[in-house]
Amino acid sequence: MKDQVAIVTGASRGIGQAIAEELARRGCRVACVASRAANAQSTVERIQSQGGQAQAYGADVSQVSQIEEAFSTIEADLGPPSILINNAGITRDGLLMRMKDDDWDAVITTNLKSAYLTTKAVLKPMMKARYGRIVNVSSVIGLHGGAGQANYAASKAGLIGLTMSIAKELGSRGITCNAIAPGFIQTDMTEDLTEEFKQYVQKTAPAGRLGTPADIAPLVGFLASPEAAYITGQTITVDGGLML
Numbered sequence: 106m107k108d109q110v111a112i113v114t115g116a117s118r119g120i121g122q123a124i125a126e127e128l129a130r131r132g133c134r135v136a137c138v139a140s141r142a143a144n145a146q147s148t149v150e151r152i153q154s155q156g157g158q159a160q161a162y163g164a165d166v167s168q169v170s171q172i173e174e175a176f177s178t179i180e181a182d183l184g185p186p187s188i189l190i191n192n193a194g195i196t197r198d199g200l201l202m203r204m205k206d207d208d209w210d211a212v213i214t215t216n217l218k219s220a221y222l223t224t225k226a227v228l229k230p231m232m233k234a235r236y237g238r239i240v241n242v243s244s245v246i247g248l249h250g251g252a253g254q255a256n257y258a259a260s261k262a263g264l265i266g267l268t269m270s271i272a273k274e275l276g277s278r279g280i281t282c283n284a285i286a287p288g289f290i291q292t293d294m295t296e297d298l299t300e301e302f303k304q305y306v307q308k309t310a311p312a313g314r315l316g317t318p319a320d321i322a323p324l325v326g327f328l329a330s331p332e333a334a335y336i337t338g339q340t341i342t343v344d345g346g347l348m349l
């Protein structure tokens with residue numbers, strides 16, 4: 106994957122940071138996108154200290170103008186992207202009865218509309234090259250639902266439908282699109298889970314533990330590689346067997 110240009114959203118920490126590092130290890134030039142460029146700088150420094158190539162960019166992925174500006178700067182700086190990882194995401198949990206419209210809108214826009222916008226922004230270069238790899242970070246909650254997470258579940262289920270549609274539309278152009286569905290992974294996002302719930306995961310998952318970003322990144326690296334050419338439209342669960 107030497108010198109392929111990869112864009113990773115939400116690359117400042119957690120799963121996005123691990124994916125950015127994995128792609129850099131595989132030889133990609135990685136555009137690490139965060140709400141503000143400064144937030145992705147630590148990921149860039151980690152990659153550079155391992156001998157990889159990366160640059161930080163700022164874009165709030167819920168804003169089309171910021172995506173368009175950042176993506177055209179990335180193309181000018183690094184070259185046309187052949188890999189897009191839609192990883193940025195948020196939660197605004199709450200029971201449906203009490204959910205505020207703003208919390209619904211924020212989650213759907215940041216987690217789902219963003220992937221529609223970023224994908225549109227990379228299609229031209231990918232179609233021109235007749236090659237592309239798109240990976241959307243969904244969730245087991247998008248496959249199974251979650252009490253108190255109607256907005257998040259809808260956004261992550263939406264990503265799965267988007268993934269299959271992109272796969273069907275663009276397969277003939279050498280572009281694949283897949284989703285991954287992580288289980289419970291130890292990051293800032295899951296920091297507030299109760300100790301009781303963490304113990305439930307440890308007891309229930311055959312793997313006997315919560316996941317880490319390092320459990321997720323290698324699969325994304327593979328799906329983003331040329332070797333994964335015949336895998337498209339799939340959602341692959343990485344949850345230590347929790348949902349079996």
Ligand SMILES: NC(=O)c1ccc[n+]([C@@H]2O[C@H](COP(=O)([O-])OP(=O)(O)OC[C@H]3O[C@@H](n4cnc5c(N)ncnc54)[C@H](O)[C@@H]3O)[C@@H](O)[C@H]2O)c1
Nearest residue numbers: 115117119120140165166192193194244287289290292294
């Ligand atoms: N941690 C888990 O258990 C888990 C499980 C399944 C899926 N996921 C998904 O994995 C992805 C990464 O989550 P994480 O666990 O690393 O959480 P995290 O909170 O550590 O990271 C989320 C990243 O998204 C970025 N982000 C949020 N809103 C953004 C915006 N508007 N514009 C640009 N960047 C924005 C954040 O800055 C951060 O870098 C998310 O899509 C999340 O839904 C996480």
